[in-house]
Amino acid sequence: MIIDLRSDTVTKPTQGMLDAMMSAQVGDDVYKEDPTVNVLEERLANLFGKEKALFFPTGSMANQAAIKLHTNPGDLLICDKYAHVYNYEGGGVAFNSAVTCKLIDGNRGMFTAQQVIDSINPPDFYHSPLTSLVAVENTTNKGGGACWGFEEILKIREVCDDHNLGYHLDGARIWNALVAKNEAAKQYGEIFDTISVCLSKGLGCPIGSVLIGDEVIMEHAIRIRKIFGGGMRQVGYLAAAGLYALDNNIERLKEDHKKAKEIGEVLSQLPMIKTVEPIETNIIIFELNEDADETTFVQNLADNNIKIIGMGGGKLRMVTHLDYTEGMHERVLGVLKSMK
Numbered sequence: 001m002i003i004d005l006r007s008d009t010v011t012k013p014t015q016g017m018l019d020a021m022m023s024a025q026v027g028d029d030v031y032k033e034d035p036t037v038n039v040l041e042e043r044l045a046n047l048f049g050k051e052k053a054l055f056f057p058t059g060s061m062a063n064q065a066a067i068k069l070h071t072n073p074g075d076l077l078i079c080d081k082y083a084h085v086y087n088y089e090g091g092g093v094a095f096n097s098a099v100t101c102k103l104i105d106g107n108r109g110m111f112t113a114q115q116v117i118d119s120i121n122p123p124d125f126y127h128s129p130l131t132s133l134v135a136v137e138n139t140t141n142k143g144g145g146a147c148w149g150f151e152e153i154l155k156i157r158e159v160c161d162d163h164n165l166g167y168h169l170d171g172a173r174i175w176n177a178l179v180a181k182n183e184a185a186k187q188y189g190e191i192f193d194t195i196s197v198c199l200s201k202g203l204g205c206p207i208g209s210v211l212i213g214d215e216v217i218m219e220h221a222i223r224i225r226k227i228f229g230g231g232m233r234q235v236g237y238l239a240a241a242g243l244y245a246l247d248n249n250i251e252r253l254k255e256d257h258k259k260a261k262e263i264g265e266v267l268s269q270l271p272m273i274k275t276v277e278p279i280e281t282n283i284i285i286f287e288l289n290e291d292a293d294e295t296t297f298v299q300n301l302a303d304n305n306i307k308i309i310g311m312g313g314g315k316l317r318m319v320t321h322l323d324y325t326e327g328m329h330e331r332v333l334g335v336l337k338s339m340k
């Protein structure tokens with residue numbers, strides 16, 4: 001039995017999800033004739049209280065399309081130094097939109113409205129790039145699954161209004177935040193111009209992300225998706241997995257969060273561990289003491305069929321998910337405890 005805690009992307013569709021996929025009604029989605037995709041898009045638009053939603057193969061493509069919709073070449077995007085759009089999308093902001101990033105030195109991937117204000121270039125100062133977009137990530141990935149306080153999200157909205165900036169939410173793991181903080185999707189829909197959500201992380205789908213926004217900003221989203229090579233045909237088979245996940249896999253995220261906390265408690269008692277970052281959702285990030293060897297620690301776990309991942313800078317990560325069972329959890333806790 002291999003226990004894979006590298007990411008919540010490693011899940012495989014359950015029988016129920018596969019059945020939903022295999023019985024999906026499909027059509028050519030490039031002509032917008034796939035009924036299942038249309039239902040999924042409408043459902044997500046409604047859930048967030050927005051007018052339009054568009055299905056994408058990946059979260060990266062959905063984020064990149066959003067950035068393209070909000071910016072012109074040469075513009076400046078404000079995001080945290082940990083942001084996925086900056087660190088893990090292959091330099092796509094430069095490649096796809098000819099945009100540069102102003103990185104905020106935030107706290108666990110989150111920043112304040114004042115830090116946004118301090119990052120905006122004066123629009124009439126033509127020497128510096130024109131600031132046009134702020135991107136927020138909730139939960140934060142590299143920040144250890146941290147959840148934003150909604151107050152700060154609201155304050156940043158005001159800054160965006162005052163300075164005529166777009167406001168994008170990378171909500172790859174927004175589901176974890178909604179469950180952890182008991183928030184409603186509509187709260188986010190009211191505040192952000194565009195929101196990307198992933199179906200392939202905690203929700204357990206094999207593939208799929210959705211970009212959500214109002215009519216005006218989404219008008220050219222389908223063209224951008226086509227340009228990026230993301231126009232797909234009978235993709236209702238995948239959208240059906242998304243609909244199944246929305247029905248079945250959101251509430252259960254609580255279990256992933258509980259297991260992550262329990263792992264964190266055991267980790268924090270191990271002598272070779274320096275710090276375990278606060279655990280709010282399903283991501284556990286921790287650091288070893290200077291004299292402990294990272295490779296040996298990871299190998300020790302691998303020898304016990306437990307896979308975890310290095311984040312660079314001495315940080316290690318574990319992520320709980322749908323395929324991480326109670327039995328696996330007992331085993332992981334046992335193996336960790338034995339490392340005392």
Ligand SMILES: *Cc1c(COP(=O)(O)O)cnc(C)c1O
Pocket residue numbers: 057058059060061063084085137139140141170172173198200201209
């Ligand atoms: C996973 C993730 C994405 C999208 O990743 P893809 O692998 O392209 O689907 C975007 N943002 C964050 C914060 C993520 O964790």
